Amino acid sequence: MKADPSGVLVGTHFIDGDHAACEGALAAGCRFVAGYPITPSTEVVERFAARIPLVGGVFIQLEDEIASSIAIQGAVWGGKKVMTVTSGPGLSLMMEHIGLAAITECPCVFVDVQRGGPSTGLPTLPAQADMMQVKWGSHGDYEPIALSPNSPQECFDLMIKAFNLAEMYRVPVFFMMDEVVGHMTERVVIPPADQIEVVERRWTAKKPAEYRPYETNGNMVPDMVKAGDGYRIHITGLTHDERGYPSMTPATQDKLVRRLLNKIRLNADKLLDVREEHTEDADVTVISFGITSRVATAAVDDARAQGLKVGHARLVITWPFPAARIAALAERTKVFLVPELNMGQMVQEVERAVAGRAKVVSIPHAGGTVHEPETILAKIMEAAR
Amino acid sequence: MSKIDIRVGGLGGQGVILCASIIGKAAAIHDNKHATLIQSFGPEARGSACSAQVMIDDHPIGYPYVKSLDVLVVMSRDAYKQFVTQLKPGGILLYEEELVTPGAMPPGVSAYAIPATRFAEQLGRRLVLNIVMVGFFAGVTGLLSEQAVEKAVLSSVPKGTEDLNLRAYRKGFEYGREQVESRRLESAANGQTQQSFAI
Known part of the structure; x- marks a missing residue:
C-alpha cells in the first residue's frame, strides 16, 4: 500500500537526523506519539508536536518515559501506528513496557538516540552502547527488531521500514540512532507518497463471534482488531492462550514463548539487511553499524x-543479528574487526556467529565522539599482516 | 572539487548555526554537492560559545568531523582563539572585524575582515549579521554559486524578512568580492601572481 500523502513532506530538505526520523514516521503513517523530551532525541518529538496538527493525529508529552511507553500501546489498540522517542536513561525506564509490547504483540517503534552512559552519562555526545539493552533489557524471552541508520536520509528511509516491520511481525522495533546521526544535517530527499510503500495493520477478516486474538492462521503473527469495532478482546501481560485469556500452564507458556521467538528467528532470512562492500575477496572484514x-x-x-x-559489512538491521550471513563470510575472511561506540557489545554476536573459524577483534570506544578513521585503519593493517 | 572543511564560530544568539546551515544547504540542495553539518553549543541559549562545522564535497561524506579547516568564519574573539590553529596553511579566515582582533595565524592564511554587525545595523537589524557573513563567505571564497546561496537564504529566513535578508546577503557578498578584487590588483601591481587559495 502507498503512503498517505498528508504525512509526506515531499521535497529536498537540509535537515538533521532527528527531524528526518520524524518525517519518516509521519510518512510511514505514525499518528500517535507519546514522549518525554531528552537530549539528544528531543528534536524528533519537537518536530512531531509541530507537524501533527497539520497532518491529523496526537502528540502527548507525558510525565515520564514509563507513561510514554504505555500510552503508545493504548493507542495501538485504538488502531493507530505509534512511536515513542528517547535516549538511554529514558529507555531504561521503558523496559517493563517493552516486555509488555513483546508479549501482547503490540506493533510499536521505540526510537533511541543513543548517548554516552551509564546513567546520565554524556547527554550531548554519542555512543552505541544500548545495543544489548534493547536485545535483553526486559525480562523473559522475546526477539525484538532493531535498525541502525547512519545518515539523516536513512533516518527517513529506515524509519518507514521500522514501522513496516513492526506491523508485519507485531514486535517492538528499536530505531537505534546516536547523537551524531541525530544532530547531523544533510540532504534528505522525501519522495512523493505514491513512491513510498507502507505496510498497513492486518485486520482480522473474522466476525466478532469467531475471532480469537492470538490465533495465528499458520503464519505465526496473529491478525488484529481495534477498540470500537465490536470485538471483545482481552490483552494481558500474563501468559495467555489464543483467546487472550491468562493460562498459566507450562504448555501455554511453551507455545506462546516459542511463537514469540520463532516469528523472528524463522524469518531471519527475510530480516537480513547487511550492506556489503568488497567482501567477496576480503581477507579482513570490518563489521560495523x-x-x-x-x-x-x-x-x-x-x-x-x-x-x-x-x-x-554494515549491519542495517542489527537485531535479529545476521548470524548466518556472518558465518558465511567467515568461510573466506581470516579476521573480523568490529569497531563500535561501546566497550564490546555486538562483537560478542560476531564471535558467536564466527564460532572460531576466523579471528574476531573488537575495536571498542567508550563514546563521546566517534572512532578516528586512523584507529580502524591501523587495526586493518595489523590484521592484514 | 576536493573536500572543503569549514567552521563557523561565534556566540549563541549571533545566528552561527543558521549561517553554517545556509552554506551547507546552498551546497547540498542548490549546488548538487554533498554537505554535512554538525553543530556544537553549550547549555545556555544565548551568549555561550557556539560553533558549527560544514563539510562540502562532490562525493558522499564519510567521517563526519572536520580536523583542519580550509575556511574559518568567526564572529567572536573566543571562537577565533579556539579555532585559528585548526586552519590549514594557506586557508582562509573570515572575521567580524569589530569583534575579533586576529593575531598569529598558520602560514599563508588569507584573512578577510568585515564590519558585519555594523552593516547589519545600517540595514536596519543587527540580527542579520549572520546573513551578512554568509554573503561575505560566498563573495570571498567563490565556493558556491551566487544563485544557490540566495535560494538557501530565502528558504531559511522567516517569512516577511526575505527582502532584508537578501539585502544583508548582497551587502556581504559585494564587500567580499571587492576585497578579493582589490587584493588581486594589489598583487598584480607588485608583480606577484595572485595567491591561489589552498582550496
Whole structure:
C-alpha cells in the first residue's frame, strides 16, 4: 500500500537526523506519539508536536518515559501506528513496557538516540552502547527488531521500514540512532507518497463471534482488531492462550514463548539487511553499524587504496543479528574487526556467529565522539599482516 | 572539487548555526554537492560559545568531523582563539572585524575582515549579521554559486524578512568580492601572481 500523502513532506530538505526520523514516521503513517523530551532525541518529538496538527493525529508529552511507553500501546489498540522517542536513561525506564509490547504483540517503534552512559552519562555526545539493552533489557524471552541508520536520509528511509516491520511481525522495533546521526544535517530527499510503500495493520477478516486474538492462521503473527469495532478482546501481560485469556500452564507458556521467538528467528532470512562492500575477496572484514559505519568506510577505502583485501559489512538491521550471513563470510575472511561506540557489545554476536573459524577483534570506544578513521585503519593493517 | 572543511564560530544568539546551515544547504540542495553539518553549543541559549562545522564535497561524506579547516568564519574573539590553529596553511579566515582582533595565524592564511554587525545595523537589524557573513563567505571564497546561496537564504529566513535578508546577503557578498578584487590588483601591481587559495 502507498503512503498517505498528508504525512509526506515531499521535497529536498537540509535537515538533521532527528527531524528526518520524524518525517519518516509521519510518512510511514505514525499518528500517535507519546514522549518525554531528552537530549539528544528531543528534536524528533519537537518536530512531531509541530507537524501533527497539520497532518491529523496526537502528540502527548507525558510525565515520564514509563507513561510514554504505555500510552503508545493504548493507542495501538485504538488502531493507530505509534512511536515513542528517547535516549538511554529514558529507555531504561521503558523496559517493563517493552516486555509488555513483546508479549501482547503490540506493533510499536521505540526510537533511541543513543548517548554516552551509564546513567546520565554524556547527554550531548554519542555512543552505541544500548545495543544489548534493547536485545535483553526486559525480562523473559522475546526477539525484538532493531535498525541502525547512519545518515539523516536513512533516518527517513529506515524509519518507514521500522514501522513496516513492526506491523508485519507485531514486535517492538528499536530505531537505534546516536547523537551524531541525530544532530547531523544533510540532504534528505522525501519522495512523493505514491513512491513510498507502507505496510498497513492486518485486520482480522473474522466476525466478532469467531475471532480469537492470538490465533495465528499458520503464519505465526496473529491478525488484529481495534477498540470500537465490536470485538471483545482481552490483552494481558500474563501468559495467555489464543483467546487472550491468562493460562498459566507450562504448555501455554511453551507455545506462546516459542511463537514469540520463532516469528523472528524463522524469518531471519527475510530480516537480513547487511550492506556489503568488497567482501567477496576480503581477507579482513570490518563489521560495523550506525555512525561507526561511516568511519569504517573511510578506513576501508584507505586500506583498499593501499592494495589490502579488506571488506566492509554494515549491519542495517542489527537485531535479529545476521548470524548466518556472518558465518558465511567467515568461510573466506581470516579476521573480523568490529569497531563500535561501546566497550564490546555486538562483537560478542560476531564471535558467536564466527564460532572460531576466523579471528574476531573488537575495536571498542567508550563514546563521546566517534572512532578516528586512523584507529580502524591501523587495526586493518595489523590484521592484514 | 576536493573536500572543503569549514567552521563557523561565534556566540549563541549571533545566528552561527543558521549561517553554517545556509552554506551547507546552498551546497547540498542548490549546488548538487554533498554537505554535512554538525553543530556544537553549550547549555545556555544565548551568549555561550557556539560553533558549527560544514563539510562540502562532490562525493558522499564519510567521517563526519572536520580536523583542519580550509575556511574559518568567526564572529567572536573566543571562537577565533579556539579555532585559528585548526586552519590549514594557506586557508582562509573570515572575521567580524569589530569583534575579533586576529593575531598569529598558520602560514599563508588569507584573512578577510568585515564590519558585519555594523552593516547589519545600517540595514536596519543587527540580527542579520549572520546573513551578512554568509554573503561575505560566498563573495570571498567563490565556493558556491551566487544563485544557490540566495535560494538557501530565502528558504531559511522567516517569512516577511526575505527582502532584508537578501539585502544583508548582497551587502556581504559585494564587500567580499571587492576585497578579493582589490587584493588581486594589489598583487598584480607588485608583480606577484595572485595567491591561489589552498582550496
